[in-house]
Amino acid sequence: IKTLQSFVPACAIQWIMGLDFYVYLLVMILAIALLFMMVWHLIMVDELKNDYRNPVDFCNTLNRLVLPEYGIHLFIALLLLLCGFWITFLFNVPLLAYHIWRYMHRPVMSGVGLYDPTEVMNQAQTVLYTREGFIKVGFYVLSFLVYLYCMMVALVTALTQ
């Protein structure tokens, strides 16, 4: 994946080793954070299924994490967009769209979050959460590897210039 730096307007100030590298470094670290959040989410769903946690606690804990997770992902996407990395931005767009759709279709609640304690205990729901969790973990791992690669490429191009 070649970074299309030539399209970036004059706001891209090239200082030590090039901006690319730092951008990708930041994005990669945030992707690790997202990955950890999703893994913790999966562990919580598993605890719920095995009766180690009751639904009210489950929802309170996970609801607090939903907006931060979406916010971080949105930040990553916007950062990539602003710095001109179109392809990696487009790579994140489907997940962004999914997040927006999911948040708009959440159960009626006055607080933040997606999880309603009364609906959470139906197996249909827990199966959905697990599936969603696994897919997103896979996606975040993939995106982590992508950013790592891009970061290395940026590092190499900057060093060779």
Next chain:
Amino acid sequence: GLPPPPTSGQGLPPPPTSGQGLPPPPTSGQGLPPPPTSVHHGLTYQPGPVPTATTGLAGPTGLAGPTGLAGPTSFATQMAAAPPSGGVSSAHTSVPELRPVNVMEVRNILPAQPLEHPRAILPGGLHDFNPDPSVLCSTMNAVPATSGMLNKMKLPFAIHVHPFKDLDRSACPVLHPRVIVRCRSCRTYINPFVTFIDSRHWRCNLCFRPNALPEDFDINHQTGLRGDRSHRVELKRSSVEYIAPSEYMLRPPQPSVYYFLIDVSYNSIERGLLGVFCRVLLDCLDKLPGDARTMIGVLTYDSTLHFYNLQSALSQPQMLVVSDIGDVFLPSPNSLFVNIKQSKELIRTLLEDLPGMFANNRNTSSALGAALQASYKLLHPIGGRVTVLQSGLPNLGPGALKFKDNGSALKKDAINMSPSSDFYKRLALDCSAQQIAVDLFVFSGQFVDLPTISCISKFTSGQVSYHPNFHHSKAVEREKFEKEFRRYLTRNIGYEAVMRIRCTEGMSLHTFHGNFFVRSTDLLSLPNVNPDLGYAINISIDESLKSIGMVCFQVALLYTSYRGERRIRVHTLALPVSDQLAQVYARVDVQAIAGVIAKMAVDRSSSSSLGDSREALMNTAIDCTKMYRTHCASSMQSNFSLPASLSLLPLLMLSLMKLRAFTLSASVSTDSRMQAMNFIKQLPLDHLMLYVCPHLYALHDLSDKDVESRDDGMEVVCPQLLQLTAEKLTRYGMYLMDYGLGLYIWVNKETPQELIQFVCGVQHFGAIPENMTVLPAPTNTFSRMVSMLIKQIRRSRQHHMPLLVIREDGPHRLLFIDRLSQDKTERGTSYYEFLTHVNRQLTK
């Protein structure tokens, strides 16, 4: 005349000799007493005529026409006549339940006697130990062995449970053993379906691990002798109640606590609600279930909250008004709810004075949310029951709701059954954690946003009751509410309860339907248990059950009785496993299936939309028939044939689609629709089935042939059931309809005058009053039989069944006509058109 027998009708071969092919009973001296020869739980079978048609002759199909329904045979009697064929896997046409029925050609699809639940057939006669089907029953009495098989059928696998049904001691014995015998690993209670490995050990039938018996298990406490185990009641009865020792208590058993929240805004005063309530409560004050510690309190609210200090030292009750409803606080540390015995005089004075205090109240606001928060603050140390009488939209304070159109003119897609605010849901979860249950009575014809406020009852295991036409001047409505409230105040009640449902390994609980909060995968928290509520649970099959011959379900309800005793009510159901699709089809319970599909449709209509749930109902009938045709039926049968056990499915699906809950008719308001959905979710299976598909009797045809004596010398009237269509109603007839929640008597203009005189006590049709709810005392044989029939129906239900006499030209005629589900009404198409539509889908 009868249409010709269906082309696919096959004459029944002589029934196979019994005992052939049944698997041998489990090995190693069971130690179980020999199965009783005639176990007759009093409530097992509805009275029915002794089967006269035998299957030995060219069976009911050949002679008596389609489905053998022209004669007095019903599904259950056909089964009783046929020997148990549990393990037999011969040609499936030998089983009467599998006889293919061409639904399009059958004229009289409803059986002439009330449909009974099919029974499971277990080896060794174990099925005699199964509980009464109205308490615990399953959609499939032969469980498919793999989930692949279950998916092929496109039918849900679920159990219906009515755990706290009013059962007397003979139906549910109370035990007080020294030690309650439970499995070490899965904590199942010992039940009649366990196996004994040797004289000291038993094997749990849910997790299959061995357990040790307590030392004195065999000792008969009355004789002191070590004997066989036949005296242990828990091995002979599947519905038992234990008195629980202190390990089962998290805290000392709570006293009965009753708290009443009454809306005294203008709406309520204008309807005269307060007067009726106070009168009934005064009457029933001594009959409220409880012991010496019973506590009671009252809170009235409109735009402010009015607490009442009922301390016994006072000479009269003192009213304390809290006007800051944004931040509710309790004006007095105690004595806002008091011990009934100590403050009885004060409570009486209060109830006598309340109607007068608010007689001129013109306040139109109603701060329901604040009142609920106040009662939560008050009751949370102890728990108890809160009864709310609301008569308008809560429009002030926390939880205030906005007025929306009541939905009469809304288009299909705009009908929204989901709550508009989660205030009540969150409050319900808090209440549930503190063992407070909230029961809601709503009296308002205008928009009350029932979908939102009924959340407070749904998750605290309360019930919702809706009386849109209540007014103290309308005798019918007032009486109906009074009798219902009287039963509500005086019926059995259980506090701080939890219900745990266990099933054999390899299955798991999938979805729960009912009013409770699910606290973990199999634990339901019920702050109050109510003898009039039923629940359903969908089961999914995770692993293959082939190696397990018999699967069991156990429902255990741990509660505090109103006398302050901690008790456990246990019901256990055992079902055989079958790997043959034909056998599963033979033992399917079509009523249970319709019940659980209705509940699933209610869920679907709030999660997606009403149109979706209607489509899902229709597709159930279509898919089920398709799957049966693909997997079981032979090719020479017509397109639309179903096994006899499922032949009622299309009619039940159509009846569901015509219910107020799911119909697209414009005359149904959002609130009535919501209440209909609440009924579907709350009612136990038998009442739900009557609500969906009522029983219709022809009163003018009642004669001595319909009366018969049962074994205990009592006489019962069992007239035949009619099809639910106006085609079968004659202009000269008088009909009685039993719709589960009440009775209607329909009188035609041309009904013979003698009948009108005998039954209604008036000279002619025109003299029948508009709102007649009580029949005069019987004067001759005919009216005696009518009144015996009505009494019999009423006795079989615990709740009050209001009666209404409907004239053919009266204002209530739609109440009767809309329930004739085989006809085309504004609520939906006719049965025949529905079948044509389904047939067209099948042939695509």
